[in-house]
Structures are given as C-alpha cells and as structure tokens.
Amino acid sequence: MPKKKNNTTPAENVSAESAKKRGRPAKKQEAPAAKKTEKKKGERQTHVRNPKNGAPRKNEKSVKVVSLGGLGEIGKNMTLLEFEDDIIIIDCGIGFPEEDMPGVDLVIPNFAYLEENRSKVRGVLLTHGHEDHIGGIPYLLRHFNIPIYGTALTIGIIKGKLKEHRMPFTPQLNVVSAGDTVHLGVFAAEFIHVNHSIADACALAINTPSGIIVHTGDFKIDVSPIEGEMINLARFGELGKKGVTLMLCESTNAERPGFTPSEKSVGGTLEELFTANEGKRIIISTFSSNVHRVQQIIDVSLRHGRRIALSGRSMQNVVSAAIELGYMSPPAGAIIDVTEAKHYAPGDITIISTGSQGEPMSALYRMAFGDHRDITLGANDVVIFSSSTIPGNEKLIGRIINELSHNGIKVIHDSVQLGLHASGHACAEEIKLLYQLVKPKFYMPIHGEYRHLAANRNIASFLGAPAENIFVGELGQVLSVSRHRAAFTDTVSAGRTLVDGYGVGDVGGAVLRDRLHLSEDGILIVFASVDLTTRYIVNPPEIVTKGFVYVPDAEDLLYEARIRASEILSDMLDRSKKPNLEAIKERIRRELSKLMMNETGRNPMIVPFITDL
Ligand SMILES: [Zn+2]
Ligand SMILES: [Zn+2]
CATH class of the missing domain: 3.10.20.580 (Ubiquitin-like (UB roll))
Structure with a gap:
C-alpha cells in the first residue's frame, strides 16, 4: 500500500469551528436540533398520556437503527443509522469462532444489507481501536470505498492492519479528535472522550432528524486515568439537558455491581509484586492494546532499576505506534531489544509479553514450552498475568500456567492475586451515572450476550425507564425512532460471515456441519x-x-x-x-x-x- 500522508489529515467534513474548540460542543450545528426539541415539547406532553409509544406514524419521519453485530454476543460490533438516502456505520468489528466452527479463522458481520443499499452508505465512525470494533474494516473496505473516521491511535492501528491486506484502492482514513463533529449526509456525529482499556476511545452523539442519538462505545468512568482526561461527563450532562432521543449503551459489565476500579489501582499491585520479587527476572503478560497498562509496567520497572524488553509482534507494533503518536514516552535506552535480554542480570530486566489469553504461538506460550528464540525460562523467573481471562480462554491459559508450574516457575495470575487487572468496561453504578446524565427517552442495551443486555435493561428499569421505552433487540432488527415514538418495525438480513484463509463467506452452514461430522466420527x-x-x-x-x-x-x-x-x-x-x-x-x-x-x-x-x- 503506498504511503499517503495526506489521507490522514483532519477530515474535510470535520467542522473547523468544533476542531478549534476541542472538547467543546459545536454550538452552531446543534442549535437547530435543540430548538426543534423545544418546539415539539407541547406535542410530547399529549403523548405522555398515552403510555404506549408504539411505532412512528406513517407521516412521521423516523431514523432506523440496526445492529449488524454485538447483540447476543461480545464481538463484531456494528450499528447502522439510516434516514432516507443516508446510512452511517458505527464500528465494524470481528468476532472469534465458536467451538462449532472448526477451521474458521474469524467472524465478521454480514454486509448484505449494505450491499442492497450501497448508494446510501456515507461513511464509518469508529469509537476505538479494539478488534471487536475495527477488525472488520479491511473486509468492509474490499467492497465499499467509503471514508473512515477515528481518533489518531484508532486510525494508526487500522493502518498497520491494512498493510497485511491488499486493498483495491487507497482507503480514505480521517483522523479526528474528541470534540470534533463529522457531517455525513443528514447526520452530524460528535466524538466525546471516554475512558476505556485503550487510549483515545470515544462515544458518539449524533444529531439526526429524530433528535440526538448517543452511542456510548466501550467506556468506563476512571477518575484517575493514567494519561489524558477523565471521561467527559460534563458533555453527556449537556446533551441530557438538550434532550436525547435514544441512548445505545454497552452492557459488558452490566451484571457487576459497583464501580470498575481505576486503571491506576493496578499500578499499586504491580509495585508490591516488583518489591516482593527483587532480584528475579519478571515476565509480565498483558493485552498489547492496553497502552496505559504497558506504560504502568514500564514506569514501575524503571523505578526498580529495570530495563524493559518487548516480546511478541503485536506488543512491539502497538508500543512503537504509541510512541510514534505520542501516547507513550519512555526515556531513551529504557526499552532494549529482546535479543539483548539474556545479557542482563535477572533483577535488572522486565519482559513485557503477548499471550495473556494463552494464544498458541504467542510469545508467552513459546517461552512456557521452551520454544522462544531469545528467552529461556528458569527458576529465577516470575511470570505475571496482568490481565483477566476472557470467557472461553480458560483452558488455553491453564495450559501455560500448568506447564510453567510443572517446570518450577512461579506464576502469579488473577486467581491467586487480586488487583492484577482493571476492566475497561463500566459496571452497574457507572452505567446508572451515565444514564442519569444523558436521560434518554429511549434506551437500547448493546455490546453483550443476552445475559448482559438483560442486566443492562434491568438497570434502566431500576432507574425508572418505562419497559416500553427499553429495546433489547436481535441482530438485523430495525428500531424505527422518531422524536416521540420508537418500535421494532422490520428485520433486515444480518448474521455472521465466516472467514477461513482467503475465503470470506464461502464457508456456510453445510460446510460447518460436514466439518463437525468429520471431526466426530x-x-x-x-x-x-x-x-x-x-x-x-x-x-x-x-x-x-x-x-x-x-x-x-x-x-x-x-x-x-x-x-x-x-x-x-x-x-x-x-x-x-x-x-x-x-x-x-x-x-x-x-x-x-x-x-x-x-x-x-x-x-x-x-x-x-x-x-x-
Ligand atoms: Zn473495547
Ligand atoms: Zn468492545
């Protein structure tokens, strides 16, 4: 792919005004929408008497909201907003294959509905750079040459991914900042800073003909973030005052009571572990995209007089992208090449590695099984998992812990030590707080398996939302939203497209049934x-x-x-x-x-x- 620096300049569609006032609302654009809300207030009161909101009436204009991924699953998140001749896409992620899909590499959303409405598709807005939100972009771009908007780190990660895919054209990648507003057709989408387990994450507030629609993206409320600001709660409050028609809210941790601990709390745990293991070599594994965690590990290592080596391709890629984009600034000489690690005394070095989910072929896996080119583990080593176990990965992680334990290597992980990891997702109290600031008329839990969506629905009910104003949907269901009414009115094609090797979508139910049959008998x-x-x-x-x-x-x-x-x-x-x-x-x-x-x-x-x- 030829390097096109120009493509990464701020988008033409980003309003210059809002770009100037970062973090501030673009007043001019929002004023008309706010006025309209007020004008219709009288009308709203008449509807209050009718407890059933029901579907928008025939002559009433409505925005269609469709999830092509992320409902009933954690993965391949993708939401569409459609009004007359315009469709915008929010996120386009991948999911991982289930046990009943042998040989399948990954799963992407079904793009059939977009194919049918090709001429309407205006662009993609990305909330953050996690795989379940951006992993499907290379596959989407094969069919749609449409502009992509995301913050610097998100676009930086996508650029790295696109290098591995051959694109038929130069992708239109546009960097935006929190506070910017992007205009696509009738829609105007404002990016709002949130906290999450990756830097540069945003929620979206989209001005639509049906009023404001808020999409939270993935978020938590971290009052002591490692770098950058706390989530822009003030902005959510302002939007709530204006009147928000619909809030789409992530549900990952909705079942968990209380608040998610701050990322900073992990630093304290690491400090204790480093003190307890002076003189030993520390190998620490975490999610490579969690730039702030990696930063904390670097900081604590430097305080203990250790140099740092990075092991694993994605770890090296993400850290070098983060340094290049200014998200991380380790002192010169602090990070050494992993091939040099063996020349340092055990107490003078920390190795940060991929493989926290037990991925076979990851750096940690190879170390554990004595197959790593540069690092041989022994009794002088401590392996720390600064991560949580993603459901489904228990066996893989267990295999590494067992192998290390078998070889007499000390392993510290989340079942033996508290505080090794802080989630990037809001727990119940944080969802309540955001809900009360935004005060949406209609509410739709997204980003979760059904149990998570149901827990999120219960949170809204607890806060007094009428049952008929909460929408727990299925993939492909169309939620038609006008200013005063909302209902599921229709269903469009949705589901999963399986990617196996170079084949996208050629492996279907029949092939999978055959593979399962073959694998059994x-x-x-x-x-x-x-x-x-x-x-x-x-x-x-x-x-x-x-x-x-x-x-x-x-x-x-x-x-x-x-x-x-x-x-x-x-x-x-x-x-x-x-x-x-x-x-x-x-x-x-x-x-x-x-x-x-x-x-x-x-x-x-x-x-x-x-x-x-
Ligand atoms: Zn995420
Ligand atoms: Zn996510």
Missing part, C-alpha cells in the same frame, strides 16, 4: 465404477477411511462393508430395475451407515464415489 469413502447401459460392475467397491477406525485392526469390518456395497450394486443393476446412480449412492450411504453404527457405535460420514463408465 471421520469419513468412509466407497469407490466403484459401473456401466449402467450394460449393467456391469466395472470396478468392484474399494473402501478408504480417514479418522474412523485404525485400518489394520478393522480389516474384517471393512471387508464386510465391501461385500455389502457389492451386493447393493448387483441388486440395483438387476435387469428388472431401472438403474439410477443417485439411488445407488443413497442406498449405499444408508446401508453402510447402519452397518457401521451396528458394528462400531460410530457414525462416520459415508461418501459413495460411484461412476458410470
């Missing part, structure tokens, strides 16, 4: 050729199996299968019958399946290759 293939005209068996049945039985021990069984297949062929080629290749195959499949089930209790996939010569 293997395959049995019957080869034979016949002459349907002369009704002869030209080549008698041969049998090949894979993953079903150990052939040398199953000779009798396979012999029986061959005999049975021969009998079926002879019978079906009988003069009295009308020979039909499909019917022959079907009968072989059915009868051999029954035979194998009776003899072995297994159900291999039976594939008859019968050819008519």
